[in-house]
Amino acid sequence: xxxxxxxxxxxxxxxxxxxxxxxxxxxxxxxxxxxxxxxxxxxxxxxxxxxxxxxxxxxxxxxxxxxxxxxxxxxxxxxxxxxxxxxxxxxxxxxxxxxxxxxxxxxxxxxxxxxxxxxxxxxxxxxxxxxxxxxxxxxxxxxxxxxxxxxxxxxxxxxxxxxxxxxxxxxxxxxxxxxxxxxxxxxxxxxx
Numbered sequence: 001x002x003x004x005x006x007x008x009x010x011x012x013x014x015x016x017x018x019x020x021x022x023x024x025x026x027x028x029x030x031x032x033x034x035x036x037x038x039x040x041x042x043x044x045x046x047x048x049x050x051x052x053x054x055x056x057x058x059x060x061x062x063x064x065x066x067x068x069x070x071x072x073x074x075x076x077x078x079x080x081x082x083x084x085x086x087x088x089x090x091x092x093x094x095x096x097x098x099x100x101x102x103x104x105x106x107x108x109x110x111x112x113x114x115x116x117x118x119x120x121x122x123x124x125x126x127x128x129x130x131x132x133x134x135x136x137x138x139x140x141x142x143x144x145x146x147x148x149x150x151x152x153x154x155x156x157x158x159x160x161x162x163x164x165x166x167x168x169x170x171x172x173x174x175x176x177x178x179x180x181x182x183x184x185x186x187x188x189x190x191x192x
Contacts, residue, residue, distance in 0.1 A: 003033050008043045012050040017096035021051050021104040052112040055105060058097040059119040062090060066123055076134045077183065083127060084152060084182030085175045091159035092171035098160035124149055131186045141187030152182045 011032040015024040026047055030037040044050055069086045070079040091098045105116055128149035134140030142148035156178055163174060 003035055003039070003043060005043045007033060008040060009050060009053060012047075013054055013096045013100065016051065016054065016104065017099045021047075021100070021107045048109055051100070051104060052108060054097060055101050055108060055116055056112050058094065058101050059116045062087070063119050063123055065090060066126060070126075070130070076130055076137060077139050077188065080127070080130045080134060080140075080186060081179045081183055083130065084156060085179035087153065088156040088159050088178035088182075089171055089175035091156055092163045092165075092174050095160045095163065098157065102157055102160070124153060127153060134186060139189055140183075141189050142185070143187075145186075148186050152185045155181060155185065 008029065011029050012024070015028055015032060018024075019028075024047075026040055027037045029047075029050075030040050033040075065086045066083055069082040073079045073082060101116075105113070108116060128145045131140055131142050131145035131148050131152075135142055135145060159174060159178065163171065165171065169177075
């Protein structure tokens with residue numbers, strides 16, 4: 001395997017997901033690639049830069065996927081279902097990145113930490129707004145849209161911890177089930 005910046009990032013992603021950012025030494029990343037540690041610096045600047053790239057890129061992708069999921073959908077329940085489906089699917093199909101983002105975000109340096117936290121806040125507030133809209137329309141019955149949005153998002157985050165591509169359910173199956181669970185968390189009302 002040729003050592004490239006992408007290969008270094010991939011190796012770091014694997015090791016950070018397994019051992020955590022602080023539990024991974026650059027010497028382990030180098031060993032994973034079959035090179036000496038000083039050679040890593042031909043392909044990266046620092047361990048912190050690797051973490052920042054992984055977490056910021058992943059957070060930006062989550063936000064973009066949310067936008068694509070809800071764009072063009074008029075029905076609030078459809079928007080919420082699709083937003084939850086893509087979020088659960090991401091956690092099933094990008095497990096390494098999800099584990100890093102949700103465990104090691106506090107290890108980020110500024111200004112990346114603030115950028116990532118802003119993206120998270122925007123995502124949560126957007127999901128909360130969908131739930132509040134559904135409540136206002138009488139389609140959802142969540143008592144507190146804020147609590148419901150946190151519950152829905154945390155439920156999807158957990159997929160990265162337990163999902164296995166070798167399991168009985170595919171990532172798509174899990175995402176579909178979780179989109180149904182999300183509507184229950186938001187208090188989907190039966191149509192009259």
